[in-house]
Amino acid sequence: MRFLTVRLPVRPALLWALLLLALWQAQPALAHILLLEASPAPGAEVRGTPDEIRLNFNEPLRPGSRIMLYDAAFREVQGVVLVTEETPETMLVARPPRLAPGVYTVQWIATGTDGHPQSGSYNFAVSASPRWPVFLLLFLMLLLVAGAIIRHHLHKDKK
Numbered sequence: 001m002r003f004l005t006v007r008l009p010v011r012p013a014l015l016w017a018l019l020l021l022a023l024w025q026a027q028p029a030l031a032h033i034l035l036l037e038a039s040p041a042p043g044a045e046v047r048g049t050p051d052e053i054r055l056n057f058n059e060p061l062r063p064g065s066r067i068m069l070y071d072a073a074f075r076e077v078q079g080v081v082l083v084t085e086e087t088p089e090t091m092l093v094a095r096p097p098r099l100a101p102g103v104y105t106v107q108w109i110a111t112g113t114d115g116h117p118q119s120g121s122y123n124f125a126v127s128a129s130p131r132w133p134v135f136l137l138l139f140l141m142l143l144l145v146a147g148a149i150i151r152h153h154l155h156k157d158k159k
Contacts, residue, residue: 031114032112032114032116032118033057033058033059033061033110033111033112033113033114033116033118034057034058034118035055035056035057035108035110035120036056036057036058037054037055037056038053038054038055038056038106038122039052039053039054040053040124041124042122042123042124043122043123043124044124044125045124045125045126045127046124046125046126046127047126047127047128047129048099048126048127048128048129049096049097049098049099049126049129050096050099050124050126051095052083052093052094052095052096053067053069053080053092053093053094053095053096053106054091054092054093055067055091055092055093055106055108055110056088056090056091057090057091057092057110057112058090058112059090059112059113060089060090060112060113061089061090061091061092061110061111061112062111062112062113062115063111064109064111064117065092065108065109065110065111065117066082066092066108066109067080067082067092067094067106067107067108068080068106068107068108068109069094069096069104069105069106069107070104070105070107071102071103071104071105072102072103072104074105077096077097077099077104078097079096079097080094080095080096080097081094081095082094083095092108092110099126100126101125101126101127101128102125102126103123103124103125103126104123104124104125104126105121105122105123106121106122106123106124107119107120107121108120108121
């Protein structure tokens, strides 16, 4: 059995270029920092101002990483305080000021161990917090019912 072989003229420089290209393509991509978890969660609706905005990443953060908060008109909310004490090195934590009901955008910039800053954003909504806590309203309703029962018994005894 005979095979037909074809010889093409190949230059050594072209072979080296193809080899380098193959090696470069085979290199694993550098992993960038990723947001793993957020609180409030993306798309969440919270009652009243959240105590904090907490972002958890897949690797330690470098200085310069930050959280910005924007209102529905995309104006930056002033008074957001970045918490650095006792915060794990993979987390960004910020305390917002009192927020009015509405939709807010959390925008973050995080630099990981590879030195490349990554950014992202998500929305959450703040609904009005009740003026009276639910347990207090239930207690007042119980008092009204108890008062009505006592009044009914007092009127019944007078007859």
